[in-house]
Amino acid sequence: MTxxxxxxxxxxxxxLKTRPRWLIATLGALLAGxxxxxxxxxxxxxxxxGDTAVVDVPAPPRVRLRVDANRDGTVSDxxxxxxxxxxxxxxxxxxxxxxxxxxxxxxxxDGADDVVNGDGDALxxxxxxxxxIAGLVEGATGRLTLTGPTTPTVRVFRLDEGVWRRVxxxxxxxxxxxxxxxxxxxxxxxxxxxxxxxxxxTLALAVTHGAEAIGDDHVVMRVAPFVVSTSLxxxxxxxxxxxxxxxxxxxxxxxxxxITTDDxxxxxxxxxxxxxxxxxxxxxxxxxxxxxxLGWTSMPGGDAPQGMNVVLRTPxxxxxxxxxxxxxxxxxxxxxxxxxxDSYPATRAHDPSLDSFGNLEVIPPYAGHPFGxxxxxxxxxxxSDPELRAFLNAQRVQGPVLELDTxxxxxxxxxxxxxxxxxxxPRGWKLLVASPRxxxxxxQAMVATDPANGxxxxxxxxxxxxxxxxxxxxxxxxxxxxINSILGDTDLMAFNQRDQAHIDLVREALQxxxxxxxxxxxxxxxLMWEIENGQGAAYMPGTVNLLLYGHSVTxxxxxxxxxxxxxxxxxxxxxLFRAEGITAHFAExxxxxxxxxxxxxxxxxALRRIPAHGAWWEVTR
Amino acid sequence: xxxxxxxxxxxxxxxxxxxxxLLDPRAVPAGxxxxxxxxxxxDRARQPEAYRRIADLDGLRPESYRRTRAxxxxxxxxxxxxxxxxxxxxxxxxxxxxxxRALSAEEQSALRQGLLEAVGNLGDARxxxxxxxxxxxxxxxxxxxxxxxxLARVCQDSDRRTLQSATGPQGDAAAAALGLCASPEAxxxxxxxxxxxxxxxxxxxxxxxxxxxxxxxxxxxxxxxVDSPLRARAARAVVRRWLDLPAQRNAIGVxxxxxxxxxxxxxxxxxxxxxPADASTGLATLERALLRDLRR
Numbered sequence: 001m002t003x004x005x006x007x008x009x010x011x012x013x014x015x016l017k018t019r020p021r022w023l024i025a026t027l028g029a030l031l032a033g034x035x036x037x038x039x040x041x042x043x044x045x046x047x048x049x050g051d052t053a054v055v056d057v058p059a060p061p062r063v064r065l066r067v068d069a070n071r072d073g074t075v076s077d078x079x080x081x082x083x084x085x086x087x088x089x090x091x092x093x094x095x096x097x098x099x100x101x102x103x104x105x106x107x108x109x110d111g112a113d114d115v116v117n118g119d120g121d122a123l124x125x126x127x128x129x130x131x132x133i134a135g136l137v138e139g140a141t142g143r144l145t146l147t148g149p150t151t152p153t154v155r156v157f158r159l160d161e162g163v164w165r166r167v168x169x170x171x172x173x174x175x176x177x178x179x180x181x182x183x184x185x186x187x188x189x190x191x192x193x194x195x196x197x198x199x200x201x202t203l204a205l206a207v208t209h210g211a212e213a214i215g216d217d218h219v220v221m222r223v224a225p226f227v228v229s230t231s232l233x234x235x236x237x238x239x240x241x242x243x244x245x246x247x248x249x250x251x252x253x254x255x256x257x258x259i260t261t262d263d264x265x266x267x268x269x270x271x272x273x274x275x276x277x278x279x280x281x282x283x284x285x286x287x288x289x290x291x292x293x294l295g296w297t298s299m300p301g302g303d304a305p306q307g308m309n310v311v312l313r314t315p316x317x318x319x320x321x322x323x324x325x326x327x328x329x330x331x332x333x334x335x336x337x338x339x340x341x342d343s344y345p346a347t348r349a350h351d352p353s354l355d356s357f358g359n360l361e362v363i364p365p366y367a368g369h370p371f372g373x374x375x376x377x378x379x380x381x382x383x384s385d386p387e388l389r390a391f392l393n394a395q396r397v398q399g400p401v402l403e404l405d406t407x408x409x410x411x412x413x414x415x416x417x418x419x420x421x422x423x424x425x426p427r428g429w430k431l432l433v434a435s436p437r438x439x440x441x442x443x444q445a446m447v448a449t450d451p452a453n454g455x456x457x458x459x460x461x462x463x464x465x466x467x468x469x470x471x472x473x474x475x476x477x478x479x480x481x482x483i484n485s486i487l488g489d490t491d492l493m494a495f496n497q498r499d500q501a502h503i504d505l506v507r508e509a510l511q512x513x514x515x516x517x518x519x520x521x522x523x524x525x526x527l528m529w530e531i532e533n534g535q536g537a538a539y540m541p542g543t544v545n546l547l548l549y550g551h552s553v554t555x556x557x558x559x560x561x562x563x564x565x566x567x568x569x570x571x572x573x574x575x576l577f578r579a580e581g582i583t584a585h586f587a588e589x590x591x592x593x594x595x596x597x598x599x600x601x602x603x604x605x606a607l608r609r610i611p612a613h614g615a616w617w618e619v620t621r
Numbered sequence: 622x623x624x625x626x627x628x629x630x631x632x633x634x635x636x637x638x639x640x641x642x643l644l645d646p647r648a649v650p651a652g653x654x655x656x657x658x659x660x661x662x663x664d665r666a667r668q669p670e671a672y673r674r675i676a677d678l679d680g681l682r683p684e685s686y687r688r689t690r691a692x693x694x695x696x697x698x699x700x701x702x703x704x705x706x707x708x709x710x711x712x713x714x715x716x717x718x719x720x721x722r723a724l725s726a727e728e729q730s731a732l733r734q735g736l737l738e739a740v741g742n743l744g745d746a747r748x749x750x751x752x753x754x755x756x757x758x759x760x761x762x763x764x765x766x767x768x769x770x771x772l773a774r775v776c777q778d779s780d781r782r783t784l785q786s787a788t789g790p791q792g793d794a795a796a797a798a799l800g801l802c803a804s805p806e807a808x809x810x811x812x813x814x815x816x817x818x819x820x821x822x823x824x825x826x827x828x829x830x831x832x833x834x835x836x837x838x839x840x841x842x843x844x845x846x847v848d849s850p851l852r853a854r855a856a857r858a859v860v861r862r863w864l865d866l867p868a869q870r871n872a873i874g875v876x877x878x879x880x881x882x883x884x885x886x887x888x889x890x891x892x893x894x895x896x897p898a899d900a901s902t903g904l905a906t907l908e909r910a911l912l913r914d915l916r917r
Contacts, residue, residue, distance in 0.1 A: 281684040290690070353691050405871060411691045440838065441917045465679045465699050472679055477702045491742075494836035494879075501832075501878030504910035505871065512906075532697035532731075532738060533763045598690040 073302030096126030125186025243272030243284030290356030315340030377406025435523030642719030741771020800833025
């Protein structure tokens, strides 16, 4: 941490030896500059020897930069803004934004150009004031210097008669008139912290008169990180990807539309067949969870933080639909960032599937992690884009990224086995985990209750492969099986026991990390099956893979056996969630999502508000 | 009706090049390809649709696999769903004719992998000559795994001995597959080897193989061939290797939980007594998970 603690302005008598004028000026400058201190003892001639004289000199002009160090949304001339202007800690320190939105909707991110794009953009600039210097000698000039990153670009603007213009730090000086009147500056970054730049800058001002140093000062600021929204943050809009006349997709979209309408939640369908990203021989990319991660960034803003929602685009450069994030999501207070390797290392360990954002989730807030902690599937033998992980870790607030082993899953995403719901408890949330164990127990219990239940049909009317409407639809395989057939399938059961073992270990990792009791974990029953090479996916619809907003969850229709005319698993899940104060909805998605190794969470995404408690700057990490 | 390749007369079939479009030619010597070709010719005449299905796999169609969440070609599941009638069509594709259109390297790898898995999964002795060839020549871990599991499913004595004597990557694949043998000899051998195994990868593979043989959820099936004393010995050996090989704790821990049962719980509890702090924490994790299972 850097900084200096200044007190009252310096006036009065300095006792010094008779020395040439240049030395007096130099000493004055030293006192006035960085590290000066009103309580510094007078220079005593006796300390230096030689002839002594008492000279009454005017106090040197005081050079000051001021920032919102106390984080109240305004820049003050006194108090903590003054005291802590060059400090950065959990308690104090100025913040600036990565200005990655597009407030004037001109298709250029605001932080990527040299202009301030209107009043909305000006709000995204962190203010720095050059305090007026009274009595400054005519001809004195000030030079601003910035110590910061090469990339991203940090820009400094100044406000002249209501107009912002960029300060050329290389060639521009502040005039005597500027310095006498004071100058309002605005600072922005073109992007977030990086692995090589933790986000801190130092902005310094040196005032000189010819070769004579008059004074200097500096402030320290830190750029706000990209923070991933947790599923418990308040949602304002749900997204899903539609496209064309695909019947199974239309059914899912219709269900989502109806559910969100009931919940009075805004629902937006992204056109999966837009010509800009539609690809030959490929239907719409329906994995809305995977091609973008939604989050936010903010700085102190008075009554509420000043910030914006931000979309992090998937590192996968071949994910054409991800262009939606840049073209359509970006706008006023809607920002964008993208981090990926330019060329993937020639290692077979990299699996692009792990770069999908169903593989990037956040444990909701818990002790030591007030904004939660990111967890992500990544092991040495099957890894995600290293640039992505480095970027996420560089944001620090939700890190370090908790890496889990998902190599046992064919898709390999953490959202295949874990999600969260809000509950009324001191912690405020519970962890949901996939549970083949619970599924097997439920099926066994049904048979134990009445052996005739063993003949009931699971997945009645559902099919594998060759979706309806495709040229090959006639070759689809029926998914329908009896409960007895499933329980008696020893390969399937042994595989599920193995997957349960994997789940138990990742559950333990999450449980230990967040300090959860067993009562804070809910097992969501569904069986897995082997896809290939020992890697599995949900066999019964993976109902842990759900969309949460408020106290409403939407998950896959289980298509389990009917008991009394109703799906016994749907009944069970409805009761389970109701007991936690949550309303459960079920969407039809077997063919478009489940049969393609995904479920409702995979097919949706949600925009969420910046949390009211969004003071990320209080996190010391 | 199962066709015995052994009784097919070589004189009835045309000579074939000792090459396969999908496999290392050494995996398909003439002694394998000739009788197979004859069998395939008869089978194709009898069920041409089964061959058309193989030639038109959904999981190799870009318009299909690109819409899946993994986004890559995958056919193992689809081939398994075809059942026993697909055996000869699958062997034909693997060893003789390949696929009727050009495939990308990724598609070809998925096809080879899926065919080997599905063929092996059928547990049909007619596939053994090919699987032996693949096991002897393959270098890729998934293919070795598929071949070893295919051999273990049928588990003829000579193949069991081959699997037991394999070393290196072959040995690891074999050890992990031997549980499918469901044979007392293989089980006893795995326990004994695990008790003395020092190579981390091999020990981990043996533990995985034992988990396959002793999975308590598959108790009602034919794999349940391990008596309780041997299960207890196996459990103790697994836990011992878990303690000895910290770098393998995740893999061996999975095997321990996949074995499950009261014997494993007893072994874990026994090991916790007097274990160092770091091991004790990990063992407590295993114990909690085992108890969760036993309480169901």
